[in-house]
Amino acid sequence: xxxxxxxxxxxxxxxxxxxxxxxxxxxxxxxxxxxxxxxxxxxxxxxxxxxxxxxxxxxxxxxxxxxxxxxxxxxxxxxxxxxxxxxxxxxxxxxxxxxxxxxxxxxxxxxxxxxxxxxxxxxxxxxxxxx
Amino acid sequence: xxxxxxxxxxxxxxxxxxxxxxxxxxxxxxxxxxxxxxxxxxxxxxxxxxxxxxxxxxxxxxxxxx
Numbered sequence: 001x002x003x004x005x006x007x008x009x010x011x012x013x014x015x016x017x018x019x020x021x022x023x024x025x026x027x028x029x030x031x032x033x034x035x036x037x038x039x040x041x042x043x044x045x046x047x048x049x050x051x052x053x054x055x056x057x058x059x060x061x062x063x064x065x066x067x068x069x070x071x072x073x074x075x076x077x078x079x080x081x082x083x084x085x086x087x088x089x090x091x092x093x094x095x096x097x098x099x100x101x102x103x104x105x106x107x108x109x110x111x112x113x114x115x116x117x118x119x120x121x122x123x124x125x126x127x128x129x130x131x
Numbered sequence: 132x133x134x135x136x137x138x139x140x141x142x143x144x145x146x147x148x149x150x151x152x153x154x155x156x157x158x159x160x161x162x163x164x165x166x167x168x169x170x171x172x173x174x175x176x177x178x179x180x181x182x183x184x185x186x187x188x189x190x191x192x193x194x195x196x197x
Contacts, residue, residue: 002163010160081194088137097139098156104138105153105160109167 003109010102013039014046018066019073019103020110021053026077029114065094069103076107 008016017040024032036045049066052059056070068090075087091100141155153161177185189195 003160003167006157006160006163010157081192083137085137092139097141097152100138101152101156102160105157105164109164 004113007102007106007109008037008039011099011106013037013043015066015069015103016040016106016110017045018049018053018056018062019069019107021050022056022070022073023077023107023111023114025053026074027111027114027118029118032114032117068094072103073107076104077111 017037020037021033024030046061049061052061056062056067062070072083072087072091075083088100091103095103138152138156141150141152144150151161153164172182172186174182
């Protein structure tokens, strides 16, 4: 899909992979948690970070930029209407406005994709989607 | 609800017109998002009234005023 292709082109693939995996954890999407995005793997994604993603806030493996983006992603998933200037300001300490726009749009695409997958599998019982 | 500007606005175009965030910052990504949303709106599986109710519910959840 064009939206996903452009999302991965617009955002640092390692940061976006961390956000994708964290979204999958929050939504309980095991298939998305198990797979890795080719762009992130090619960019040297650190598997140790995936193992510590549940405690990104206090793990020394994560950079300040990664923490700000993960906090942004969590707020987006849990209650996007509660997003504040503090949330975006923390990201803007590390990313440009254009990069933040890209991150927000990419997270929208990833979050929507995973929610749709889960809805098809669990609510509609679509056998073509793994639960 | 939070009405604060969350992503800084880009500077206006040379002729003074406002430019959307997407056009200014990530034109390819914004075009892909527009194409995706256009395709969703054109889906015909649901009747127009139900589609509009879902759209408005999503807009309220996302605090979207456009």
